[in-house]
Amino acid sequence: YDPFLKLGVDHFSFCYEFEDPGVFAQLCPGKEKHFGQSAFFRALEYVQSRMPKGSCSGEIVAGVEPLSWTTRAIERITDLGAFPTVCVFRPLAGSGLEHLPSPDPETMEAVMRQVWASCRDRWIPVGMAPNLRVSLVVQPDETADLAAGTVRDRLYKSYLAGLRVLAAPSFRRRMKKRPALPISSASPTGISG
Numbered sequence: 001y002d003p004f005l006k007l008g009v010d011h012f013s014f015c016y017e018f019e020d021p022g023v024f025a026q027l028c029p030g031k032e033k034h035f036g037q038s039a040f041f042r043a044l045e046y047v048q049s050r051m052p053k054g055s056c057s058g059e060i061v062a063g064v065e066p067l068s069w070t071t072r073a074i075e076r077i078t079d080l081g082a083f084p085t086v087c088v089f090r091p092l093a094g095s096g097l098e099h100l101p102s103p104d105p106e107t108m109e110a111v112m113r114q115v116w117a118s119c120r121d122r123w124i125p126v127g128m129a130p131n132l133r134v135s136l137v138v139q140p141d142e143t144a145d146l147a148a149g150t151v152r153d154r155l156y157k158s159y160l161a162g163l164r165v166l167a168a169p170s171f172r173r174r175m176k177k178r179p180a181l182p183i184s185s186a187s188p189t190g191i192s193g
Helices: 002-005 023-025 031-033 037-048 067-079 104-119 139-144 151-174
Strands: 013-016 056-062 084-090
Touching: 013 037, 023 031, 023 037, 031 037, 037 056, 056 067, 056 104, 067 084, 067 104, 084 104, 084 139, 104 139, 104 151
Parallel strands: 013 056, 056 084
Antiparallel strands: none
């Protein structure tokens, strides 16, 4: 990851998937065989330790393993200063997991409340990038409406709003349209050498 950090990559996302090692091995056999579950967490830990808080995310799947394991994954990710993104399990017809039930909505609400509380308790900057919408995962700032409305929730929301104002000029500058890089005819990818 060091070469990417030197190039200025400002966000890394690691598909951590599941906290329960048995569930990970059963449902992610390729990842388990070639890398092992711990490789994803070690990579997240390594990269986040070299970047500002909230620069990395760990994606987890909720609704397959027990809530206690999902909560543990959320805590583990936020303890590093990274933020969790949550993909709610969907038992799609024709998939190997179509026989599993859909997750209980109340349990998924508990997961989303935990995402907010864990980010809030660690003051992790979330929701900084403007116009970021992802259809498959829930971002931590999208869980804000589930906050209890405590003083701590209001302070955290104010903190995030202030950071967004401060970050806006940087995002506007970085999102300006730039001239396209020349494509080399020597290589189908446009990369020569």
